[in-house]
Amino acid sequence: MADSVTSDDQKFCLKEVLATFRLCLSENKEVYLEHYVAGWRELVKFLNTLGSVFGFISKDAVSKVQILVNLLKSENASQYKTIQSMVKYELDNQLVDLNKAGSHPTSGCRTLLRLHRALKWLELFLDSLRTSTEDSKTSVLCADAYNASLAKFHPWVVRKAAGMAFILLPGRQAFFEIMNVGTPEQVVAMLGEAIPLINEVYQITEALYAQHNILDLP
């Protein structure tokens, strides 16, 4: 894995996202952090093709991915093999700010929770793209998915900025082209494969965080 999140400038391909989320799940349904992070790195590439208006979103995603990459190559890397082992290690060793922000602003648990919440947005957005028609507006699909998921965790100013950026999203056809898969039918088919995987990773993570009562980390 490259050290820097931004060092990889290959073209985005939805197939890669599918491949990384497929690799995420172990036989006993644990989530490999390395592949989870790789999935996000791939998604950030997509975001980076959309131009500077999306820079503030990309910057935040990159910084969170970078925190996890650093943990994955730290001296405690073996504790970060799966999301399950990360949660156990960080909680057992009091490495997480549980009630208010304090000395662990870059814990793996907190950082991953932000990406986990964004994963629900991604799932909803990809599903609405999958079932969209030629005249659907990506800006509306994106805003609907955002309002139904991530928005509730963001303050007004972030919601406002996100809403303004969505208006500048490319149309459905351009979107499908950036996915770099083939015909619209092929894109729809691949989305149909990717969404259940993303959903499974989301559900497993959600259940784990709920079990440890860490769904509201500051």
Ligand SMILES: CCCCCCCCCCCCC/C=C/[C@@H](O)[C@H](COP(=O)(O)O)NC(=O)CCCCCCCCCCCCCCC
């Ligand atoms: C394709 C259009 C992309 C639209 C992205 C929709 C999500 C909008 C998120 C707006 C986040 C604004 C930036 C700031 C966020 C932070 O305040 C906030 C809280 O963090 P904190 O507790 O450390 O302060 N951060 C977050 O919630 C994490 C946001 C992570 C967003 C990642 C978005 C990646 C988008 C990838 C697009 C891929 C599209 C794929 C299509 C095939």
